[in-house]
Amino acid sequence: MEILKQALDAFFSFKAYVMLPIVILVLALIVRLKVGEALLSTLKVAVGFAGIPIVIGYLLIATALSPLYTRLAALPKLDPLQLPLMPPADQKNDQ
Numbered sequence: 301m302e303i304l305k306q307a308l309d310a311f312f313s314f315k316a317y318v319m320l321p322i323v324i325l326v327l328a329l330i331v332r333l334k335v336g337e338a339l340l341s342t343l344k345v346a347v348g349f350a351g352i353p354i355v356i357g358y359l360l361i362a363t364a365l366s367p368l369y370t371r372l373a374a375l376p377k378l379d380p381l382q383l384p385l386m387p388p389a390d391q392k393n394d395q
Contacts, residue, residue, distance in 0.1 A: 316349065317346060317349030317350050318346070320345065320349065321342045321343070321345045321346040321349070322342075324341070324342050324345055325338055325339065325342040328341060328342065
């Protein structure tokens with residue numbers, strides 16, 4: 301029983317892009333997909349899950365949003381209580 305607990309703890313300690321392809325492989329084998337096709341589709345899913353954060357991090361954050369972050373960092377600090385999100389209670393229209 302302890303071995304099963306350790307195996308499950310090790311399995312659930314993986315990140316999503318490792319654990320989900322394993323689940324997809326098991327499901328593909330349950331529906332009787334050929335082993336080669338199941339492994340290839342699982343590999344494609346794993347590469348996609350690992351590659352998405354890399355592409356988003358490079359294209360969006362490093363290139364497109366970098367000037368925005370530098371401008372926001374140069375702004376003076378704002379007090380969240382002074383932001384005009386809602387009018388004060390005494391200025392609400394009672395209709």
